[in-house]
Amino acid sequence: MYQLLIANKNYSSWSLMVWLLMRQIQIPFEEKLFTFEQHDSWEKFSKSSPTGLLPCLIDGDTLVWDSLAIVEYLAEAFPTIWPKNKNARAWARSATSEMHSGFQFFNSKSLSCATQVKLKTLSEKSRKDINRINELWQEGLNKFGGPFLAGRHFTAMDAFYSPVAIKINNYGLSIDKKPRQYVNRILALPNLRQWIEQALREPWRVQEYEEIERQAGISTMDLST
Numbered sequence: 040m041y042q043l044l045i046a047n048k049n050y051s052s053w054s055l056m057v058w059l060l061m062r063q064i065q066i067p068f069e070e071k072l073f074t075f076e077q078h079d080s081w082e083k084f085s086k087s088s089p090t091g092l093l094p095c096l097i098d099g100d101t102l103v104w105d106s107l108a109i110v111e112y113l114a115e116a117f118p119t120i121w122p123k124n125k126n127a128r129a130w131a132r133s134a135t136s137e138m139h140s141g142f143q144f145f146n147s148k149s150l151s152c153a154t155q156v157k158l159k160t161l162s163e164k165s166r167k168d169i170n171r172i173n174e175l176w177q178e179g180l181n182k183f184g185g186p187f188l189a190g191r192h193f194t195a196m197d198a199f200y201s202p203v204a205i206k207i208n209n210y211g212l213s214i215d216k217k218p219r220q221y222v223n224r225i226l227a228l229p230n231l232r233q234w235i236e237q238a239l240r241e242p243w244r245v246q247e248y249e250e251i252e253r254q255a256g257i258s259t260m261d262l263s264t
Contacts, residue, residue: 042097044087046075048054048238049152050245052202053106054094060110062230064117069111074243088224098200107139110195117131130182131189131196134175145203150206152238155209169212172203176218185217186224193228201225205235 043061044243045054061068068106073093083092095222096103103112114120122236144165161169179188181198204225207214214222225231 040087040189041066042071044071044073044093044095044097046073046093047241047243047245048072048234049135049241049243050075053091053092054247056106056198057094057096057109057236058099059201059228059230060120060195061113063193063228064120066117074241075245104144106199107136112133114195117190120195122183122192122194124183127183127189130179131194133190135177135199137175138196142168142172142203143165145172145206150210152205152235155211158210158212171196172200172207173214176200176221177215180217180221185221188221196213197225200208211239241255 041061043058045051045058047056058070060066073087087093088095089102090104092104094104094106094109096109098112103109110120122131144162145168176188183190185191187193188200204222206212207222208226228236
């Protein structure tokens with residue numbers, strides 16, 4: 040059985056992407072959570088990950104690190120990770136790579152499962168990122184017919200944009216009707232709801248990430264227990 044090494048569910052967007060994909064595609068795996076807390080060092084995590092970052096996937100003697108590499112490794116055994124249609128598959132791979140390498144506004148913010156924030160301001164670059172998400176999601180939903188971004192079935196692309204759906208909701212960002220419906224659809228997935236519920240019960244708080252929230256805006260609700 041695969042073993043998936045992940046970090047705190049309240050903060051780790053990249054862990055969520057792979058975890059949710061494997062749960063949605065019904066790939067059996069054992070979850071191993073490594074908590075990071077204030078002042079944790081790279082050395083602590085480098086014992087399990089060559090980069091000191093998570094997630095990592097262990098398959099027997101094979102170690103795969105980086106979320107996108109894990110997806111491609113799993114896709115060799117589980118082709119439904121990507122759309123069956125060639126054009127949809129090419130589009131989904133391109134859009135997933137765009138998420139992996141871009142969108143600084145979303146990737147520079149903590150996952151923020153527990154905290155809802157009213158943002159103070161949005162820079163021009165941040166607005167461009169939000170507009171691009173809105174445009175990209177509209178394109179996929181219109182072109183491939185939904186209900187997911189690349190067609191009828193949940194794929195790696197949906198997994199990679201799931202943290203964005205959480206952030207759009209928790210930051211109260213304005214997007215168009217179809218993308219908003221998509222956010223609601225993703226947030227209603229039982230597997231994602233389970234992740235969020237478990238994230239809210241975590242006792243670990245990291246001041247570095249909490250400070251990102253404080254700088255971004257005013258906290259309107261803390262959902263953690």
